[in-house]
Amino acid sequence: MRKILVVGAGQSGLQIALGLQSHGYEVTLMSNRTADEIRSGRVMSTQCMFHTALQHERDLQLNFWEPQAPKIEGLGVSVAAPGSFDPGPSQRAIDWVGKLDGYAQSVDQRVKMAGWMETFAQRGGQLVIHGAAVSDLDYFSRTYDLVLVAAGKGEVVSMFGRDASRSPYAEPQRALAVAYVHGLGPRPEHPEFDAVRCNLVPGVGELFVMPTLTTSGRADILFWEGIPGGPLDVFQGVKDPSEHLALTLELMEKFTPWEYARATKVELTDANGTLAGRYAPTVRKPIGRLPGGGAVLGVADVVVANDPITGQGSNSASKCAASYLASILEHGEKPFDEEWMQGTFDRYWETAQHVTKWTNAMLGVPPEHVLNLIGAAGELQPVADRFANGFNEPADFENFFYEPAKTEAYLASVAQA
Numbered sequence: 475m476r477k478i479l480v481v482g483a484g485q486s487g488l489q490i491a492l493g494l495q496s497h498g499y500e501v502t503l504m505s506n507r508t509a510d511e512i513r514s515g516r517v518m519s520t521q522c523m524f525h526t527a528l529q530h531e532r533d534l535q536l537n538f539w540e541p542q543a544p545k546i547e548g549l550g551v552s553v554a555a556p557g558s559f560d561p562g563p564s565q566r567a568i569d570w571v572g573k574l575d576g577y578a579q580s581v582d583q584r585v586k587m588a589g590w591m592e593t594f595a596q597r598g599g600q601l602v603i604h605g606a607a608v609s610d611l612d613y614f615s616r617t618y619d620l621v622l623v624a625a626g627k628g629e630v631v632s633m634f635g636r637d638a639s640r641s642p643y644a645e646p647q648r649a650l651a652v653a654y655v656h657g658l659g660p661r662p663e664h665p666e667f668d669a670v671r672c673n674l675v676p677g678v679g680e681l682f683v684m685p686t687l688t689t690s691g692r693a694d695i696l697f698w699e700g701i702p703g704g705p706l707d708v709f710q711g712v713k714d715p716s717e718h719l720a721l722t723l724e725l726m727e728k729f730t731p732w733e734y735a736r737a738t739k740v741e742l743t744d745a746n747g748t749l750a751g752r753y754a755p756t757v758r759k760p761i762g763r764l765p766g767g768g769a770v771l772g773v774a775d776v777v778v779a780n781d782p783i784t785g786q787g788s789n790s791a792s793k794c795a796a797s798y799l800a801s802i803l804e805h806g807e808k809p810f811d812e813e814w815m816q817g818t819f820d821r822y823w824e825t826a827q828h829v830t831k832w833t834n835a836m837l838g839v840p841p842e843h844v845l846n847l848i849g850a851a852g853e854l855q856p857v858a859d860r861f862a863n864g865f866n867e868p869a870d871f872e873n874f875f876y877e878p879a880k881t882e883a884y885l886a887s888v889a890q891a
Contacts, residue, residue: 475498475499475500476499476500476619476620476807477500477501477502477617477618477619478494478500478501478502478618478619478620478621478622478802479501479502479614479618479620479621479622480494480501480503480504480622480624480773481504481606481611481621481622481623481624481625481630481770482504482505482623482624482625482626482776483503483504483505483507483512483587483590483591483624484518484583484587484624484625484626484774484791485521485583485586485587485774485787485788485791485792485795486624486773486774486775486791486792486794486795486798487503487622487624487625487773487795488503488587488590488594489530489531489534489536489590489791489792489795489796489799490624490773490798490799491503491594491599492534492590492593492594492597492599493534493795493796493799494799494802495594495597495599496534497803499802500600501594501599501600502599502600502601502602502618503591503600503601503602504603504604504606505591505601505602505603505604506603506604506605506606506625506628507603508591508603509587509588509589509591509592510588512583512584512587512588512591513584513585513588513689514584514746515584515746516746516748516749517582517583517584517652517654517746517747517748517749518583518584518587518749519583519652519749519782519787519788520580520652520682520684520695520697520782520785521580521581521582521583521686521785521787521788522546522578522580522670522684522686522785522788522865523578523579523580523581523788523789523792524574524578524789524865524866525575525576525577525866526789526793526866526867527788527789527792527793527866528540528576528578528579528792530792530793530795530796531792533796536590536593538586538589538593539579539581539585539586539589539687540579542687542691543579543580543581543686543687544579544580544668544685544686544687544692545577545579545668546574546577546578546579546580546668546669546670546684547573547574547577547667547668547669548571548572548574548664548667548668548669548670548862549571549572549574549578549670549672549861549862549865550569550571550572550663550669550670550671550672551568551569551570551571551572551671551672551673551848551851551858551861552566552568552671552672552673552674552730552733553567553568553569553673553674553848554566554673554674554675554676554678554730555567556676556677559675559678559728559729562728562729562731563727563731564675564728564729564730564731566732567849568848568849568851568852569663569732569852570851570852570858571663571664571669571858571862572851572858572859572860572861572862572863573858573859573862574862574863574866575863576866578670578865578866579687580685580686580687580695581686582654582686582687582688582689582693583788584688584689585687585688605628606625606628606630607629607630608629608630608632608633608764608765609765611623611630611633611762611764611768611770612764612765612766612768615764615766615768615769615770616766616768619809619810620771620802620810621768621770621771622770622771622773622798623762623770623771623772623773623776624772624773624774624776625776626774626775626776626779630762630776631758631776633763633764633770634758634759634760634761634762634772634776634777635758635759636756636757636758637757637758637759640757640827641754641756641757642834643754643755643834643837644754645702645754646702646752646753646754647701647702647754647755647781647837648679648680648700648701648702648752648781648783648837649679649698649699649700649701649702649706649707649710650697650698650699650700650749650750650751650752650782651697651698651700651709651718651721651722651748651750652696652697652698652748652749652750653695653696653697653718653719653722653742653747653748654686654688654693654694654695654742654743654744654747654748655693655694655695655696655719655737655740655741655743655747656690656692656693656694656740656741656742656743657739657740657741658683658694658696658736658737658740659735659736659737659739660736661736662736670682670684670785671683671684673729673730673732673733675729675730677701677704678700678701678705678706679698679699679700679701679704679706680698680699680783681696681697681698681699681725681726681729681730681733682695682696682697682699682785683695683696683697683733684697684785688743688744688747689743689744690743690744693743694740696722696726696737696740697782698725699781699782699783702752705725705729706725708721708725709721710750712750715742715745715746715747715748716742718748718750719740719741719742719748723740753779753781755779755780755781755830755833755834755837756779757777757778757779757830758772758776758777758778758779759772759777760815760816760818760819761812761815761816761819769811769812769815771810771815771818771819773794773795773798774790774791774794774795775787775790775791777819778790778794778822778823778829778830780829780830780834781833781834781837783833783836783837784829784832784836784865784868785865786829786833789829789865789866790826790829793822793826794822794826797818797821797822797825798818798822801814801817801818801821802818825869828868828871828872829868831871831876832864832868832875835875835876841878842878843877843878843881843882844875844881846881846885847861847874847875847881847884847885848861850888854885854888854889856888856891857884857885860874
């Protein structure tokens with residue numbers, strides 16, 4: 475029986491560990507926190523998982539919360555008219571919603587990771603509560619057939635060198651601020667179904683609103699992405715959760731009053747329901763070399779960390795876990811050498827490269843043809859639907875998003891249909 479160590483108990487680490495466990499591998503999972511500490515701790519992320527990523531969970535029968543989590547049937551885009559928010563209030567220049575082919579869902583990672591970790595232990599997996607250092611991995615690499623590093627923070631990430639050719643940004647491109655709330659009203663444009671709402675404020679940043687399932691039931695996530703140094707970049711140093719929420723709402727009232735109108739009665743889900751920070755989107759080399767000569771393989775956002783502006787973090791983690799699991803199972807009893815590690819990452823990169831390209835494009839100032847595309851989606855429902863479903867399959871953006879000629883040809887074909 476092959477022995478595999480998974481360091482890190484997030485979406486990808488737990489999904490791989492549980493997947494390998496179901497195929498009879500001897501799996502050890504290392505986490506720096508217990509399930510109870512995760513469940514009662516601070517929110518770790520925003521997340522909205524689309525059909526393909528959810529299906530990977532279903533394939534492993536890990537979709538424990540699917541009956542309870544809101545079914546997200548659409549993805550909507552609103553764009554503030556440039557300058558309308560100064561002095562304000564802001565006006566919408568664009569507003570539409572696309573329907574998803576398969577529903578999306580969001581489950582607070584405190585709920586999911588704690589539940590999955592307990593499941594792993596109940597099924598006989600070895601769970602080690604310890605924050606791993608490079609020296610630990612040096613030892614473990616000699617006692618396990620394979621070490622997977624899925625912990626996206628801490629000392630161990632430093633083993634994986636930055637891939638400059640795939641990382642155009644050296645600095646964070648957005649200041650991030652998250653609040654989980656109860657009491658948000660429905661969007662009046664579509665009260666009969668749930669949708670993720672993407673609100674774009676040119677030159678300022680973005681507000682994302684998404685339904686979720688948290689520790690206290692149904693909730694919504696209010697998520698600001700602010701251009702650094704701009705009017706949304708005000709959350710650093712805010713420690714009081716109620717002050718964080720008040721700031722969130724104050725900015726909504728000015729820049730997205732159409733969202734603020736349904737948020738006047740919200741309250742935080744819990745005292746740990748806020749999060750703020752920033753990081754530079756980075757692609758890293760997939761193999762970490764240890765002082766003792768061993769090698770470990772980086773997983774998910776250890777090696778491909780995109781800005782959350784396109785909502786791909788959990789989706790990419792799930793897709794990476796599924797890809798790596800397939801590569802491990804196909805490899806049988808052969809050694810997990812560096813050539814296999816590089817090939818395993820390259821297989822995942824075939825998918826991940828589309829996410830990175832799209833996300834980095836969305837962080838920049840949109841060119842005229844992209845503005846035309848987003849505007850046309852308000853008039854042509856098939857365009858809105860296709861854009862929305864690109865969040866599930868980002869590779870499709872190659873066909874109609876990046877090049878002006880392809881965008882024009884696509885819009886012309888839809889208009890004539």
